[in-house]
Amino acid sequence: MGVTETDKSVIINHESGSSAEIYLYGATIVSWKSGGKERLFVSGKAALDGSKAIRGGIPICFPIFGPPPSSPPEYASLAQHGFARNQIWKFEKTVMDRSEGVSLRFTAPLPPTEFQHKYKLAYVVTLSEHQLSTDLHIVNEEESKEFTFQALLHTYLAIPDSSKIKISNVPQGTTYVDKILGGKKVESDGVDIVIDKPIDRVYHKVASQEVHVDDGLGGGYKVRFRGFEDCTIWNPTEETGKKIVDMEDKGWEKYICIEPGYAREFKSLAPGEEFIGQQVITAL
Numbered sequence: 001m002g003v004t005e006t007d008k009s010v011i012i013n014h015e016s017g018s019s020a021e022i023y024l025y026g027a028t029i030v031s032w033k034s035g036g037k038e039r040l041f042v043s044g045k046a047a048l049d050g051s052k053a054i055r056g057g058i059p060i061c062f063p064i065f066g067p068p069p070s071s072p073p074e075y076a077s078l079a080q081h082g083f084a085r086n087q088i089w090k091f092e093k094t095v096m097d098r099s100e101g102v103s104l105r106f107t108a109p110l111p112p113t114e115f116q117h118k119y120k121l122a123y124v125v126t127l128s129e130h131q132l133s134t135d136l137h138i139v140n141e142e143e144s145k146e147f148t149f150q151a152l153l154h155t156y157l158a159i160p161d162s163s164k165i166k167i168s169n170v171p172q173g174t175t176y177v178d179k180i181l182g183g184k185k186v187e188s189d190g191v192d193i194v195i196d197k198p199i200d201r202v203y204h205k206v207a208s209q210e211v212h213v214d215d216g217l218g219g220g221y222k223v224r225f226r227g228f229e230d231c232t233i234w235n236p237t238e239e240t241g242k243k244i245v246d247m248e249d250k251g252w253e254k255y256i257c258i259e260p261g262y263a264r265e266f267k268s269l270a271p272g273e274e275f276i277g278q279q280v281i282t283a284l
């Protein structure tokens, strides 16, 4: 059991044999091992030197998700998914180190100068035998102004073969924006989702607050979320995956992105108010 710091990451080893590695760059979790298996996909072509967001693991999207909105200007000029995944975070402390779980807290640095908003962004990562919990804490530190943001955990779950998986527990009637269909709004039919063509959907207010992935080979994941209301499901398949420069060959066969977040609308916090978005992934 223990917590080890290197110059670029913090590694957690839990007494059960599970482990996790969190890069300070983007506070991106690049590895989570449980039951002797790697549970997160990281592309073999991912840049791990801080030159660009890491293609895999769990990057953090903040203060926007997806392409920037057209206004206000300081949001309109942001890069896709915002800047938190490109910042160098600080490992603040070990919150807990017990057999029930090992929990670490990270804090983000100040925003880029063009983004003049006062907020505090922290991330608590907790590892136990079969679970990884990731909590994003956002506090509006403005004295009299509201702070609005989107936030999302861009989780690349490792799976043996994306063509064999089934994604379930998204209730029938949940609406989603289908980015493959140019942003068309669609209602979920509640039927299990399979990956036989590119999928890029932002589900809005998922009432079950839990999405299940059956890997078709006896394993899978439960992804539970609280605070976060939305969930993106993304896999480019070969059709668009081939065009992603830092995607390894056939990488799209080895992961499914299940991404809990506040991603359809902007969340607004009053001065002093805090938002907590939580993801709990159970490896089955």
Ligand SMILES: O=P(O)(O)OC[C@H]1O[C@@H](O)[C@H](O)[C@@H](O)[C@@H]1O
Binding pocket: 053, 066, 080, 081, 154, 179, 200, 201, 232, 234, 259
């Ligand atoms: O290449 P990026 O910026 O990491 O984004 C990857 C994907 O992230 C997903 O969350 C989006 O829904 C996709 O549209 C996007 O292509």
